[in-house]
Amino acid sequence: MEEERHSYQVNHLAQLESEAIFILRETAAQFERPALLFSGGKDSIVMAHLARKAFHPAKLPFPLLHVDTGHNFPETMEYRDRYVAELKADLKVGLVQDSIDQGRVQEEKGPLASRNALQTVTLLDSIEEHQYDACLGGGRRDEEKARAKERFFSHRDDFGQWDPKKQRPELWNIFNGRKHHGENFRVFPLSNWTEMDVWQYIKAEEIPLPNLYFSHDREIVHRNGAMLATSDVVVPQPGEKVETRTVRFRTIGDMTCTGAVDSDASDLDSIIQEVATARQTERGTRSDDKRSETAMEDRKKEGYF
Amino acid sequence: MSHEIPIDDGYLDMDLLRFTTAGSVDDGKSTLIGRLLYDSKNTFEDQIEAVEATSKKRGDEHVNLALLTDGLRAEREQGITIDVAYRYFATPKRKFIIADTPGHIQYTRNMVTGASTANLAIILIDARTGVIEQTCRHAFIADLLRIRHVIVAVNKMDLVEHSEERFNEIVAQFKEFASRLNNIVDMTPIPISALHGDNVVDKSTNMDWYEGPTLLYHLENVYIGSDQNHVDARFPVQWVIRPHSDEHHDFRGYAGRVAGGVFKPGDDVIVQPSGFTTKIKAIEGFKGQESEAFAPLSCTITLEDEIDISRGDMISKPNNPPKKDQLIEAMICWFSEDSQLSPRSKYILRHTTNEVKAVVQEVRYKVNINTLHKIEDDKTFTLNEIGRVSIRTSAPLLFDSYRRNRTTGSFVLIDAQTNETVAAGMIV
Structure with missing residues (x-):
């Protein structure tokens, strides 16, 4: 038989892609109002790309939701708008500024203030406003220790909270998205991917990225052991060291808490090389994780991404 | 793809x-x-x-x-x-x-x-x-x-x-x-x-x-290449793609993840539970058509004839279809801390992309997992207990034995009140 001679080898990227597409389709099928969280960062770009493949040649059966702190890199916003137009996708934006104006959250004071933690309230408000019952996120288990225990289909109670001790077991390919009224799910199709897998997939699929990910000269300020890009929202304080360096960003989030790394990596091959030899974890540049040893766990329980 | x-x-x-x-x-x-x-x-x-x-x-x-x-x-x-x-x-x-x-x-x-x-x-x-x-x-x-x-x-x-x-x-x-x-x-x-x-x-x-x-x-x-079943063609339909666009006006694609075997354009296939037979027209990829699809790849299949197909249906080969029955025998492992399984208990059973109601017909035995001895005088499952049961479902399941296929032979039981996943099952 011909079929027995065939090796049917499937490499790791094809397996991860197939799994992620399965989860995306499962989300569309099991939920009434899903949305895909889209920040313009590389993980959400990969998610949108996978979603496009999952439902091709139809359009995405769910909108993209951007929780916008108002402190974005301009490059991210340009990329977002261009990509959304190309996908012909429906983009919804939840503004942290609105949550602040409505008195829903208190903005942190002082030069070191970050809106990162405030995003949770805006996210939960957006979920409530649009009645989303599942939000697809690009979170990966390799990113952080609390995320290592996250399910593909992660159940949240009426308050958007995650209870790590009461998670549903997930076996085989079977995902239980049943819920009571008011509850919702976060769904993580990239759970089994590592940072390296994401970069390799971007290369294999030739997915364009915002140029922030590639090395460039930029004015940065040293703050709390991180190098932050100077801007309207990151204003150097007296005594802080400001200089221009050749840097790139390993993750892209809010400008107030996303640190740059020194790098000459100007194309995907050199980035993959750099990731392979990196001495610090990817989120090592994120000051939001460094506030305490359980910073991520605490934020996740509250309903963070 | x-x-x-x-x-x-x-x-x-x-x-x-x-x-x-x-x-x-x-x-x-x-x-x-x-x-x-x-x-x-x-x-x-x-x-x-x-x-x-x-x-x-x-x-x-x-x-x-x-x-x-x-x-x-x-x-x-x-x-x-x-x-x-x-x-x-x-x-x-x-x-x-x-x-x-x-x-x-x-x-x-x-x-x-x-x-x-x-x-x-x-x-x-x-x-x-x-x-x-x-x-x-x-x-x-x-x-x-x-x-x-x-x-x-x-x-x-x-x-x-x-x-x-x-x-x-x-x-x-x-x-x-x-x-x-x-x-x-x-x-x-x-x-x-x-x-x-x-x-x-x-x-x-x-x-x-x-x-x-x-x-x-x-x-x-260690060589793991032969762990997948590449013999019995199984495709549980997960989602129907209908673009409703001018460019793809009549397109009707069946999206899913191959659970076993190999599918190629031109293959004769049977769609269950309806039992209609047709041929595979194409295996659609993002950048064009593919020559084949096999486990565990996700793909989209189009068929020669217009048949009414929805999520939960199974596409396979007419000469080698899965079993179809409302009665199954299975080994289960009980997961719930808050409830117990006993004969006549009713659940939601989720199997591949399908969901049906299920009642536990009979508890055959439980296994003492330290000695492998059968326990036949206690018919109630509590947390972490493993044993064999017979289950009757509200609609036929399209399945294989777990031994033959891990995807089409596995299921979970869900408590309809709490929505919790309370058991894992492997069809004997």
Whole structure:
């Protein structure tokens, strides 16, 4: 038989892609109002790309939701708008500024203030406003220790909270998205991917990225052991060291808490090389994780991404 | 669609191996995983710094590599592991996904969960205690979940003077028990010391008598290519793609993940439960049409004839369809702490992309998983209990035995009131 001679080898990227597409389709099928969280960062770009493949040649059966702190890199916003137009996708934006104006959250004071933690309230408000019952996120288990225990289909109670001790077991390919009224799910199709897998997939699929990910000269300020890009929202304080360096960003989030790394990596091959030899974890540049040893766990329980 | 990812560099083309680790509380499981990550250079400076700081704070003698795998605050405070955690590492040969399951009371549930997606299980045995009840339980679960490859890692060899006799004795004990199991086709015993790193990544200099592979070498080289079923073509329909656009006006694609066998354009297929037959028109990819699709790839199939097909239907070959029945026999593992299973209990049964109502017709027996003896006088399942039941469903299921196909032979039971997943099932 011909079929027995065939090796049917499937490499790791094809397996991860197939799994992620399965989860995306499962989300569309099991939920009434899903949305895909889209920040313009590389993980959400990969998610949108996978979603496009999952439902091709139809359009995405769910909108993209951007929780916008108002402190974005301009490059991210340009990329977002261009990509959304190309996908012909429906983009919804939840503004942290609105949550602040409505008195829903208190903005942190002082030069070191970050809106990162405030995003949770805006996210939960957006979920409530649009009645989303599942939000697809690009979170990966390799990113952080609390995320290592996250399910593909992660159940949240009426308050958007995650209870790590009461998670549903997930076996085989079977995902239980049943819920009571008011509850919702976060769904993580990239759970089994590592940072390296994401970069390799971007290369294999030739997915364009915002140029922030590639090395460039930029004015940065040293703050709390991180190098932050100077801007309207990151204003150097007296005594802080400001200089221009050749840097790139390993993750892209809010400008107030996303640190740059020194790098000459100007194309995907050199980035993959750099990731392979990196001495610090990817989120090592994120000051939001460094506030305490359980910073991520605490934020996740509250309903963070 | 996926297998056409252009591969122009070696590092883009790695195998993927999923494994689970089983051991009792003090067998050194977390230390072993920490050692694997550390010695294969898959840890980062900031992680090591955090672990060093915590070890110091707790007053540990060595830098405690087990801390690399500790997740949640409650676990670090109590020094235990609560739930299945997934770890990732890669060598130039393979990418690995570890399902790390804790050794305490909820162990069975967690190990069953971790084992359900694993190709291989590492069963840890403390060289001082040898094969104990829990070892047998771990081997039984690995076998029940149809894990074909098992590494018997005899740990803490440094505490038995690296004795060859002791190692051989333990391996013999294990083999004697394992001879009663069915699915394990490949069993590799390795003497290790996770604490000191002997035979984990680097070959031990303390055990010259051992001529076999190190743990990592075996993980990198064990052949898992034949674990998928490429004989029985199975395609559970997950989602129907209808673009309703001018460009793709009449397009009607069936999206899903191949659960077995191979599909090609022109193949005769049968759609169940309706029973209609037709041919495959095309296998649609993102960048054009594909010549074939096989497990475990996700794809979109179009058919020659317009047939009414929806989620939960199964596409297969007319000469080799899955079984179709409203009565199934299955082994189940009970997961719920809050409720019990007894005869006549009703649940929602989720199988592939299908969902039906189900009633437990009869409890045949439960298994004492330490002795493998059948228990026939107690018909109630509580947390972590395993046994055989017969189930009647509200609509026919399209299934294979779990032994033949892990995807079309597995299901979960869901409590309709709480929506919790209360049991895992494997069709006999």
